Amino acid sequence: MDQSHLNASQSRSVDRKTIEKNRRIQMKNLYSELNSLLPQTSRESLALPDQLDEAANYIKKLQVNVEKKRERKRKLLATTAFEKLNSTGSSSMSSSVDLSMPRRLPRIEIQETGPVLHIFLVT
Numbered sequence: 001m002d003q004s005h006l007n008a009s010q011s012r013s014v015d016r017k018t019i020e021k022n023r024r025i026q027m028k029n030l031y032s033e034l035n036s037l038l039p040q041t042s043r044e045s046l047a048l049p050d051q052l053d054e055a056a057n058y059i060k061k062l063q064v065n066v067e068k069k070r071e072r073k074r075k076l077l078a079t080t081a082f083e084k085l086n087s088t089g090s091s092s093m094s095s096s097v098d099l100s101m102p103r104r105l106p107r108i109e110i111q112e113t114g115p116v117l118h119i120f121l122v123t
Helices: 002-037 048-088 091-095
Strands: 107-113 116-122
């Protein structure tokens, strides 16, 4: 009975070691995959905690960029809607337009003719 208890204990110990080894291998693969998604830097020389910090900072930077692009899209859509309302010529429609919407930006045209440079501001 003592021998079977010893074998069962050893078997559980081996199982735990195997499970832990597999967990470590899986974590190493996940860290490697995360690291491959980051922009190229000198990350080969970075320690694992530094790589994780770099990944977290990169994710935050991407979130800020996404938010800026969403805001820009919102402004462009508002500008387009404003221009469509103005182009219809209907006074009833234009009176309902929110004046806080951004207006169309002026366009700059540049013409070079020999030593002379002509700059036109088209509004």
